[in-house]
Amino acid sequence: MAASHRPAQIGVSVLHGFTSTPQSVASVAAALEQAGFTVDMPLLPGHGTTWQDLAQTPHRQIMQAARDSWDRLAGRCELVATVGLSMGGALALHVAAHRDVLAVTAINPGLRLKPGTATAARLLSPVAPAVAAVAGDIAQTGVQEIAYERTPLRGVVELSALAARVRSELAQISCPILLARSARDSVLPRSAADTLVSGVGEARLKQLLLRRSRHVATLDYDAELLARSIVEHIVSAAVRRSTGDRRGEGRADGRVDDRVEQMAGTDPTAGPDSRSRRSERSRA
Numbered sequence: 001m002a003a004s005h006r007p008a009q010i011g012v013s014v015l016h017g018f019t020s021t022p023q024s025v026a027s028v029a030a031a032l033e034q035a036g037f038t039v040d041m042p043l044l045p046g047h048g049t050t051w052q053d054l055a056q057t058p059h060r061q062i063m064q065a066a067r068d069s070w071d072r073l074a075g076r077c078e079l080v081a082t083v084g085l086s087m088g089g090a091l092a093l094h095v096a097a098h099r100d101v102l103a104v105t106a107i108n109p110g111l112r113l114k115p116g117t118a119t120a121a122r123l124l125s126p127v128a129p130a131v132a133a134v135a136g137d138i139a140q141t142g143v144q145e146i147a148y149e150r151t152p153l154r155g156v157v158e159l160s161a162l163a164a165r166v167r168s169e170l171a172q173i174s175c176p177i178l179l180a181r182s183a184r185d186s187v188l189p190r191s192a193a194d195t196l197v198s199g200v201g202e203a204r205l206k207q208l209l210l211r212r213s214r215h216v217a218t219l220d221y222d223a224e225l226l227a228r229s230i231v232e233h234i235v236s237a238a239v240r241r242s243t244g245d246r247r248g249e250g251r252a253d254g255r256v257d258d259r260v261e262q263m264a265g266t267d268p269t270a271g272p273d274s275r276s277r278r279s280e281r282s283r284a
Contacts, residue, residue: 010238011038011073011080012015013095014127015066017216018110020147021048025085025218031227037234038077040069044088046155047148051130055152067089070099081234085218086110087159087186090166093196096177097169103237105178105230108185108215109273110164111195118160134278137181137186137215145216170199176182176240177205178233180217180226187215206233244283 007095014029016022022029022041029039044065046057065084074081079102082229084092089109096104135147177200181193197205218227 009078010078010234011040012234013066013069013073013080013082013092014039014041014090015069015082016041016044016047016085017055017084017086017088017135018155019047019051019151020086020145023146023215024135024216025083025088027084027218027223028230031136031231032083032234035231035235037231038073040073042066044091051150051152051155053150054148055154057155057158059158060156062087063091063094063162063165066095066241067098070095070101070120071152074099079238081105081222081237082122083107083230084109085213087162090163092164093173093177094162095170096175097166102241103176103178103234104173105180105233106196107180107226108182108188108193109179109196109219110159110171110188110192110200112189112192113156113163114189115161117148118157121156121160125157129153134187135216138220139184139214140213140220143219145219167195167199170196173200176233176237178208178229179205180208180210180229182210182213182215182217182220182222184213186217209224 009239012032014025015031020175022043023140024178025041029041032039042065045061046054051264070080070082074200079143080097080099081102081104082092083105084090085107087110089106090111092104093106093109093111095101130150132148132151133149134151135145177196179193179196197207209219210220210222210226213222
């Protein structure tokens with residue numbers, strides 16, 4: 001395998017979901033750092049402060065922040081991949097439609113809301129600015145997602161617009177795609193993930209079913225499997241890029257061959273002390 005693309009030369013933008021914070025995707029970022037990648041994990045506009053701030057944040061500003069994350073990494077790394085959960089998954093796909101992304105991983109991507117949600121939010125927002133939290137859909141007990149305790153309805157309207165924009169861009173994505181979807185999801189309808197499958201075609205992506213997890217899979221029972229699969233997906237894409245093969249998917253069984261371990265330069269099961277940590281977590 002060509003040695004032109006080692007993990008230290010690969011950046012990964014990791015994007016959190018609606019009303020949430022980077023805490024929800026920190027496990028993925030940690031796995032990527034342990035593998036030697038450079039990570040950018042921004043706090044997206046309107047998040048990490050108050051739900052009232054999110055109510056005032058246009059979806060275009062959030063989308064720009066996602067592109068900015070990729071751009072920061074592209075200034076330091078030869079190749080850049082994107083990973084996102086829920087709204088972050090939609091944003092990761094958006095970036096892939098507008099940048100030369102190495103690989104994209106969409107975890108329960110927010111490409112559609114439940115039927116009637118956006119209409120109800122638009123009608124009710126003048127009289128009921130916020131409703132109950134949507135965060136915390138996790139099967140594993142004792143695990144908490146740090147997020148707003150209220151959901152701003154004006155923010156939901158903007159989220160719907162963001163999803164519609166990304167749906168219109170799916171055909172523009174040319175990089176390998178990993179769709180990770182939970183067996184149970186109380187936040188988004190099944191059609192959200194199905195939209196990605198129909199939008200790019202089954203032959204263009206690999207699907208990972210997270211059988212034991214709910215919507216916030218990055219904090220749930222399958223978190224380790226998910227993180228490992230994301231690392232493998234990105235490294236496999238880099239291997240194909242280095243050999244001139246830029247087609248969609250790698251091994252159907254999801255395993256990594258010897259070239260990937262050679263690329264990483266270490267035992268992929270080794271502890272964090274065996275690899276240098278190259279991360280830069282920034283606030284957008």
